[in-house]
Amino acid sequence: CNYCSQDYNWCTFCGDKKGFIVDGSGVLTNQCERCTENCEDCFYDSKHCLNCESQYGLNSDNDVDSYKCLPCSTNNCGDCLNDYSKCSKCIPGYGFVLDSNGKKTDTCSQCPDNCKECQNSNKCNECKEGYQLKNGKCIQCNVENCRICSQNIDQCQYCLFGFGFILDSKGENTGKCGKCPQNCMNCETTSSCSKCLEGYTFNVVNDVMTNECVKCPDKCEYCVLPSECLICNDGYYLTNDKKCTKCTPNCKE
Numbered sequence: 001c002n003y004c005s006q007d008y009n010w011c012t013f014c015g016d017k018k019g020f021i022v023d024g025s026g027v028l029t030n031q032c033e034r035c036t037e038n039c040e041d042c043f044y045d046s047k048h049c050l051n052c053e054s055q056y057g058l059n060s061d062n063d064v065d066s067y068k069c070l071p072c073s074t075n076n077c078g079d080c081l082n083d084y085s086k087c088s089k090c091i092p093g094y095g096f097v098l099d100s101n102g103k104k105t106d107t108c109s110q111c112p113d114n115c116k117e118c119q120n121s122n123k124c125n126e127c128k129e130g131y132q133l134k135n136g137k138c139i140q141c142n143v144e145n146c147r148i149c150s151q152n153i154d155q156c157q158y159c160l161f162g163f164g165f166i167l168d169s170k171g172e173n174t175g176k177c178g179k180c181p182q183n184c185m186n187c188e189t190t191s192s193c194s195k196c197l198e199g200y201t202f203n204v205v206n207d208v209m210t211n212e213c214v215k216c217p218d219k220c221e222y223c224v225l226p227s228e229c230l231i232c233n234d235g236y237y238l239t240n241d242k243k244c245t246k247c248t249p250n251c252k253e
Helices: none
Strands: 011-013 018-022 028-034 039-041 056-058 069-071 077-079 094-098 104-110 115-117 131-134 137-140 146-149 156-159 163-167 173-179 184-189 192-196 200-205 208-215 220-225 228-232 236-238 244-246
Touching (some): 131 146, 156 163, 156 173, 192 208, 200 220
Antiparallel strands (some): 056 069, 094 104, 131 137, 163 173, 184 192
């Protein structure tokens, strides 16, 4: 029992996936037990399931066992909720098949090629990386290292992680993607780093921070300035001059 009355004599809420035991007269007792198999919520009566777990639905064939959870009868069905024989949601990568009148059936079929998510199996809602959605189909971007391209498949809108836009001689975006600068984790353009790799930080020249990523001091895990460590590697400690020195033998930190 999770919650009880103020006098501690009566249980008011059994808890998640639990319900009260009902006696032979149909009266709720003061005892709790787990809901029936594959049941998500039974609330009061432990034998009367209200909501089934994912990919299970309530039995609609027999009044006696109408609160029992059965596997969804439709292949590739993610949820069938109140009726195991009627699919309400397909698993990821699948959508509902439409009949000749364009109405949804209870059958799930695979989404179109290179589609990440679809409601109907013949029309994509979201494409995989590197593809552009057009008229319910996924068209491959013509730009290498592109995550999402614009309506024009020859122009990238978002580059893959670790890649940035290539600028032309006028500093304008070409819509093409190139690798980020050396030791750079992510960048907006190939000439401007936004975050360095772990163990690296932006270089400082004449008190001005540049876009060049340089290595932190030796045995340093994290630094902001290239000459000053903030966190040392395991087995090393930070000295007053912001350097990392090896700990004494058998010392972990």
